[in-house]
Amino acid sequence: MSARANAEKPSGLSRLTAAISGALVAALIGYLAIHAVQAGDPPAIVAEAIPEASWTRDGVTYLAIDVRNEGDQSARDVQVQVEPEGDGGEVRQTLIDFLAGGETSRIYVAVPGPVREPPAPNGGGRELRVLVVGFKES
Amino acid sequence: MSGTRYPDRDCVLRAFAGALLGALPLLYTMEMWWHGRTFSDGWILALYVPTVGVVLLCLLFGGFRLGVSGHLGIDLLITLGIGIFASVVTLLVVGQIAPGFLPLSAAVRMVAIEAIPCAIGAALAVTQLRPRRLNNNHIDRRIVRLPQDAQKMLATIVGGVFFAFNIAPTEEVWMMTIEAEPYHFPLIVLFSVAVSYGIVFLADFAERPEGFDQGALGTPLAETFVSYLISLVVSLGFLYAFRHVSLSTPLHVQVEAAVMLGYVTTIGGSAGRVLIAE
Numbered sequence: 001m002s003a004r005a006n007a008e009k010p011s012g013l014s015r016l017t018a019a020i021s022g023a024l025v026a027a028l029i030g031y032l033a034i035h036a037v038q039a040g041d042p043p044a045i046v047a048e049a050i051p052e053a054s055w056t057r058d059g060v061t062y063l064a065i066d067v068r069n070e071g072d073q074s075a076r077d078v079q080v081q082v083e084p085e086g087d088g089g090e091v092r093q094t095l096i097d098f099l100a101g102g103e104t105s106r107i108y109v110a111v112p113g114p115v116r117e118p119p120a121p122n123g124g125g126r127e128l129r130v131l132v133v134g135f136k137e138s
Numbered sequence: 139m140s141g142t143r144y145p146d147r148d149c150v151l152r153a154f155a156g157a158l159l160g161a162l163p164l165l166y167t168m169e170m171w172w173h174g175r176t177f178s179d180g181w182i183l184a185l186y187v188p189t190v191g192v193v194l195l196c197l198l199f200g201g202f203r204l205g206v207s208g209h210l211g212i213d214l215l216i217t218l219g220i221g222i223f224a225s226v227v228t229l230l231v232v233g234q235i236a237p238g239f240l241p242l243s244a245a246v247r248m249v250a251i252e253a254i255p256c257a258i259g260a261a262l263a264v265t266q267l268r269p270r271r272l273n274n275n276h277i278d279r280r281i282v283r284l285p286q287d288a289q290k291m292l293a294t295i296v297g298g299v300f301f302a303f304n305i306a307p308t309e310e311v312w313m314m315t316i317e318a319e320p321y322h323f324p325l326i327v328l329f330s331v332a333v334s335y336g337i338v339f340l341a342d343f344a345e346r347p348e349g350f351d352q353g354a355l356g357t358p359l360a361e362t363f364v365s366y367l368i369s370l371v372v373s374l375g376f377l378y379a380f381r382h383v384s385l386s387t388p389l390h391v392q393v394e395a396a397v398m399l400g401y402v403t404t405i406g407g408s409a410g411r412v413l414i415a416e
Binding site: 025102 | 222
């Protein structure tokens with residue numbers, strides 16, 4: 001058989017690479033297609049203070065907050081607010097650029113003095129509320 | 139004679155290298171990760187339709203393997219698979235996807251969108267970056283069966299897509315469009331057309347193919363202006379694909395954004411005509 005004729009046929013390596021590539025392409029396209037036909041829940045954002053991940057230093061509490069998208073669709077510009085219970089006190093806001101469906105992002109909000117949300121170790125400090133203010137559809 | 143002992147192995151390795159050479163800037167681009175996380179699965183799937191077309195065009199322009207290729211389907215599959223592999227490996231190695239870091243669905247979308255430029259880079263590499271010692275007469279280039287006009291237009295699309303892909307996903311295009319003064323846009327048009335003409339007809343990058351002066355695009359001005367219009371359409375397609383504009387965007391803003399991105403696309407299209415269609 002001539003070299004030219006040999007070159008016309010895909011080699012064993014080509015066939016193997018094509019088989020692996022075919023599996024990769026099928027898996028990717030299949031996964032995307034299945035998710036595309038399922039409508040999926042809209043974004044549902046939940047914010048929760050994490051006491052064990054928070055700390056206080058030099059009179060400032062770094063309050064850890066896990067912000068989770070429990071929906072299937074992504075959200076943009078997720079706005080989270082930390083505010084004192086009752087009247088008065090400074091409101092803190094922070095923004096998360098993107099939160100995919102099922103994704104959790106941990107943020108830290110700096111608050112002066114000890115706080116009770118999460119409960120301060122000595123039980124003192126101010127009570128804080130963590131709220132999700134809103135987001136944009138992606 | 140191929141001049142190489144393992145032509146198919148070399149093609150596969152060249153495709154992987156080309157995927158990285160062509161798409162590494164995008165694998166390191168934050169906006170591409172964001173698009174992967176926020177675009178819907180259906181939207182990313184839709185992006186694969188033009189992608190398959192462009193990869194096929196690349197393979198038809200250059201040919202994947204030596205001899206008469208009757209295996210375009212296999213070559214297309216290999217190129218797409220190598221694009222996906224390059225995307226997965228790079229995103230894993232640089233830590234942008236990892237178990238627990240992102241939900242699986244977001245990671246798959248990120249891989250899928252990054253695999254698009256990887257596949258185009260792979261296709262261009264196997265067809266354009268082959269060793270010069272190889273005799274190109276032994277490589278199947280089906281595109282030469284088309285009329286010169288069609289070859290020029292397709293080369294403009296391939297080159298334009300390859301260049302524009304590096305810019306279109308970023309926020310800069312939109313920011314530049316908003317910040318530009320109205321007088322900038324006609325200047326960009328004039329400069330784009332002039333640069334395109336210079337690259338193809340004055341810079342003497344490569345020999346034009348025989349018969350390039352035939353057909354409706356046989357004159358330099360016709361080729362330059364029609365190619366520029368094609369570049370604007372490609373640019374507009376990118377702007378829609380990456381959601382910089384939508385049907386509710388005022389028409390003049392769409393045109394301005396297309397002109398802004400069109401500068402890049404035109405240069406890519408010109409490179410495509412002198413390099414791919416040689």
